Amino acid sequence: MLKGHLDAIVLAALEAGPAHGYAIIETIKRASADTFDLPEGTVYPALHRLEEAGLLSSAWMTPPGGRRRRMYSLTKAGTATLADRRKAWGRFSHAVNALLGGRAWPA
Template sequence: MNEEKAAILKGTLDMLILKIVALGPIHGYAISQRIQQISKDYFRLQQGSLYPALHSLENRGLLAADWRATDTGREAKFYKLTPKGRKHLEAEMESWERTAQAVALILRTAQ
């Protein structure tokens, strides 16, 4: 039933998470909703696989986390970008741009 949904390209999930977190502190559930919303449900994301990625980013010092209350008053773990994470995100985005351009160039000129 989800055949038209694409799996997230290997290695890009980290970048997507960082980009979303860059907008402001946010908890895990909200991140998963954002990815679905912004990509207009294009990506097929097994929600459970989001968390290992978050924990790994936190462990690498790219994300920081603390517990605070949500709008509904529940305690949730909010992630935010560290300065190191911001640098990493910029580098990743730049390299992604270049890769995408190169790929597009090849696809176009090889026609």
């Protein structure tokens, strides 16, 4: 369960440049060292929500000799929201670390 941090993660995955849904799932899995192996039923609806909210835009593409993909890009609002979410994550994780009595990052 990603519990509200999924949006930030998806937005961050698109920061490096446009990508399509399936690739985003792979990126998240790889970059999290398999911690987040998100089902499509989680990611696709999230992408739709984020586009609906104006944080992403999408366009269908068909690579030569490949199948059609919907490519997503960060909008300006998406970039701004990502910055907010990063700050929110910082505050959140800081507070949880304080409460769990852990050091910042246990060895």
